[in-house]
Amino acid sequence: MTQALDLVLDFVFPPRCLACGAAVGKQGGLCGECWAGLAIPGEPCCAACQRPLTGPAEGGEALCAPCLAVPPRHAGIHAATLYTPVSRKLILAFKHGRRIALAPTLARLIAARLPAGLTGQVIVPVPLHRWRLWGRGYNQAALLAHELARMGHGTLAVDALVRVRRTPSLGGLGKKARRKALRGAIRVAQGRQSVVRGREVLLVDDVLTSGATTDACAAALRRAGARSVRIACFARVLEEAIPLTTNRTPGAAMAPGAG
Structure with missing residues (x-):
């Protein structure tokens, strides 16, 4: 049939x-x-954030320069692809073109990058402010998180995080400006602390740009008692990783996200 x-x-x-x-x-x-045209991250990579490295990582313990300078709050970043013209086209269609039917395909690509055996974790999407959610009609991160849970990669807690105030678009802002805009904007929802306390959390977003949004989410989850926070996304913006075939660079102004 x-x-x-x-x-x-x-x-x-x-x-x-x-x-x-x-x-x-x-x-x-x-x-x-x-x-x-998709660029799939691979080895060698940073032991902390899985950023691709140009040289060999002896013993799998090499760290990238950003992680050496500022140790990350998360337990790893698992990106399906790096940000290229093809992944950008998919993200724009999914996020702004209302092509929500892309969610299963994008989630399958994310799932392929997740470590084996992490099935007891809590899956939490990066939240949207209610006004943005009403305007768009859906949270693209929540759709991806739902698909990952459906595939057996953990238990979905779609409402664990809440964006308590509306933040401006982070595209084009520097790292310090992004952190300032997000300060105090994301919290664990009232009454949901028990969902993440003592648990491993998989934080899901569509695209990771500077990491300001996911850092704010990870900090809120850790304050609520989460044992660890891993980040899963479809596309990760790394300016040094690969050249784009367009005339634009993969900086914050180009990336269709605020991660």
């Missing part, structure tokens, strides 16, 4: 690449060119 329905769906809606719209063999996939 499922195969028959798939054939009917393919006949009515021929499979198209999620990024560029070219014909593909299966629903929910990418064409060869767009798949090649």
Whole structure:
């Protein structure tokens, strides 16, 4: 029955690449060119934040310069891709183009980067302020978190964090300005401390830019007693990692997020 329905769906809606719209063999996939345009983080990488390193990491304990300068509050960053024109196109369609059907595909790519055996964790999405949520109609991070929970990567706590005041768009702001804008804006929701206390938390967002938003979320979760906080995202902006094939650089002004 499922195969028959798939054939009917393919006949009515021929499979198209999620990024560029070219014909593909299966629903929910990418064409060869767009798949090649994704940059999947790999080894060697920073032992603390999984930032790709250019040299060998002996014993798996090498740290990147940012982590040496400021030890992270999180227990690791697990990004499905680095921020490239293809991943940017997918993020824009998902976040601003209302293509929420992209959530399962993006979540599967995130899940492929998660460490094995972390099934008892609490999955918490980065929150939106209620006005932004009402305006957009959905929280893209919550959709990804829901899919990860559905795949068995932990227990969803969609309302564990709350953004108590509206913050300006962080695009184009420097790191200090971002931290200032987020100061006191994100908290663990009243009555939800017991959900994260003593637990390992997987914090989910769509795109990680400077890390200011996820740092604010991690700090709130740790204050509420979370044992550790890992970060999972679809795309991670790293200016030094790869050159973009467009005329724009992958800085904060280009990234469609505030992470």
